Amino acid sequence: MTFETKRDVLNWYEAQPASLTAEFRSTIDWTSVRKYPFDKRFVPVLFYMRDVESLTDMYYRELKRTPTGRDPDIRKFMARWGEEEMVHGEILDRFLNELGYETSKTWHEGVRSSVSRFYKAHAYAITTLTNLIGTKFTATHMVFGAINEMTTGQAYRALMKKADHPILTKLLRAILREESLHTNFYASVARLELKRHPMSRKLARFVIDHFWEPVGGGALGRERSDYAIAQLFGDEEGRRSIDASVTQRLAGFPGFAGITTINETAEKCIRTGRLVDMNARYAAA
Numbered sequence: 001m002t003f004e005t006k007r008d009v010l011n012w013y014e015a016q017p018a019s020l021t022a023e024f025r026s027t028i029d030w031t032s033v034r035k036y037p038f039d040k041r042f043v044p045v046l047f048y049m050r051d052v053e054s055l056t057d058m059y060y061r062e063l064k065r066t067p068t069g070r071d072p073d074i075r076k077f078m079a080r081w082g083e084e085e086m087v088h089g090e091i092l093d094r095f096l097n098e099l100g101y102e103t104s105k106t107w108h109e110g111v112r113s114s115v116s117r118f119y120k121a122h123a124y125a126i127t128t129l130t131n132l133i134g135t136k137f138t139a140t141h142m143v144f145g146a147i148n149e150m151t152t153g154q155a156y157r158a159l160m161k162k163a164d165h166p167i168l169t170k171l172l173r174a175i176l177r178e179e180s181l182h183t184n185f186y187a188s189v190a191r192l193e194l195k196r197h198p199m200s201r202k203l204a205r206f207v208i209d210h211f212w213e214p215v216g217g218g219a220l221g222r223e224r225s226d227y228a229i230a231q232l233f234g235d236e237e238g239r240r241s242i243d244a245s246v247t248q249r250l251a252g253f254p255g256f257a258g259i260t261t262i263n264e265t266a267e268k269c270i271r272t273g274r275l276v277d278m279n280a281r282y283a284a285a
């Protein structure tokens with residue numbers, strides 16, 4: 001799929017149906033969740049994914065303060081994107097509840113307040129800096145978005161396969177359909193923006209090479225993100241999926257030939273994540 005303008009990408013996105021509709025949700029047999037075995041080592045992974053999804057509105061709020069967020073086409077995409085990610089968080093929370101892990105009704109607020117003041121101040125400073133750079137930073141934002149969506153998609157695929165729980169599989173398949181639309185939006189706009197100006201390409205490549213980190217790690221703590229990465233990608237198949245479905249795809253973006261950062265960072269996360277013991281943190285009711 002190739003697009004000429006951001007508006008074309010937006011029009012394509014808006015023509016795509018949502019997957020997690022009320023109708024779809026009414027077909028989920030929540031009462032059967034506990035009938036199937038579920039490996040406990042994936043419980044902290046589910047909590048992590050739920051929290052990353054629910055932090056989307058924090059990122060969205062920050063982005064709205066930048067020229068990227070003021071772009072009318074991107075803003076329109078982000079309004080629907082933000083809502084869809086929140087629903088993903090809600091669905092994962094419900095699944096955890098049905099599995100026997102009680103969560104409070106105000107769990108969103110708990111997640112938000114657990115994000116450190118340092119992280120919030122840091123995000124605020126970055127946003128202010130990007131305002132000085134202006135619209136040439138949009139390519140960087142879009143590449144970040146594309147990588148986040150691609151890695152999230154691969155994470156859900158890995159979880160689906162490894163956890164092998166029929167109801168979770170049904171939920172994740174629907175979530176994945178939306179994640180792949182998000183990926184396509186970000187990746188398509190990123191390509192257009194990178195093509196526009198050599199400065200946009202240089203900046204995006206520099207920022208990804210030096211500052212990229214897995215989504216949620218900065219806000220929720222590296223321990224949790226490293227643990228999830230080690231569980232999902234810490235084998236040959238996991239490494240291959242990161243390389244084939246993230247790195248190689250990214251290497252086709254203008255200015256991103258030969259990129260190695262994602263594979264290298266994932267490798268470091270796997271190494272540290274293997275040593276993290278999360279089991280005591282999440283107890284079933």
Ligand SMILES: [Fe+2]
Pocket residue numbers: 053084085088152175179
């Ligand atoms: Fe999501």
Ligand SMILES: [Fe+2]
Pocket residue numbers: 085149152178179182183
């Ligand atoms: Fe997404």
